[in-house]
Amino acid sequence: MNYLLHILVMINIYAILSLSLNILVGYTGLLSLCHATFFGIGAYASTLLMMRLGFGFILSLFLSIILSVLLSFVISVPSLRLKGDYFVLATLGFQIIAFTILYNWVDLTRGPYGISGIPRPVIFGLKIDSISSYFVLSCIIAFLCVGLFQLIGNSPFGRVLKAIREDEISSAALGKNIPRLKIIVFSISAGFAAVPGALFAGYMRYIDPTSFTLMESVFILSIIIIGGTGNISGPILGTVIMILLPELMKFLAIPDSIAANMRQILYGLLIIVIMRIKPQGLSGEYNFK
Secondary structure (H helix, E strand, C coil): CHHHHHHHHHHHHHHHHHHHHHHHHCCCCCCCCCHHHHHHHHHHHHHHHHHHCCCCHHHHHHHHHHHHHHHHHHHHHHHCCCCCHHHHHHHHHHHHHHHHHHHHCHHHHCHHHCEECCCCCEECCEECCCHHHHHHHHHHHHHHHHHHHHHHHHCHHHHHHHHHHHCHHHHHHCCCCHHHHHHHHHHHHHHHHHHHHHHHHHHHCEECHHHHCHHHHHHHHHHHHHHCCCCCHHHHHHHHHHHHHHHHHHHHCCCHHHHHHHHHHHHHHHHHHHHHHCCCCCCCCCCCC
């Protein structure tokens, strides 16, 4: 039972994470390779606030969201005037810089040694100290985030983002401030990415920089490519597939020495097949072609 609950908790965490990237990629058409950075900022910020300053989980979560939003301006303001591949390269550079800082700033992040003994969340005096209670907490936060994403997608702001995705020049001709809107949506995406970061840290009780690498950004992007973008159902479906796939592989009795490489090969083949047969993903609206 605990094994099943563990999988469901990870699905909840990565569903929020993929939906936060979806609002950037699927709704606005901006391909980012630095989403794991904001995931990591949420994890490290909430952890350090709780362990070093003694803040509660809710306050630490709120402050980590604010910090993630503020740091998003570091890349969004100078980079969002770039287009296409140039913007992707800018986000790639930011991801590498962020990982290098997390890995080498040992006094703050403990670098490659990681931070262990992260306290469990305490919500209104109730300590979330079992996997079943953490599953309930992750479900509540996931449902709240899904509801907020639904509101954003159906709002006039969400429709403007889709208009930018489809035809940026026409949107600008209608009087929309494209750079400002891109900065706003980038900050929203970064802020939401901090939420699963805090959940991940509190659940695993240990974090280190290797959980927030470029490969993690590629993995999050793979989720929405396979499931689909531009709506709510696509990223959730992609999350379920990508979380369950390595668990199902365990029943094949593949040796540990090649299991990780086989998983990466299957991910790559799955992306190639999906992009060839159904470029909008299994349940998406936005066509990547």
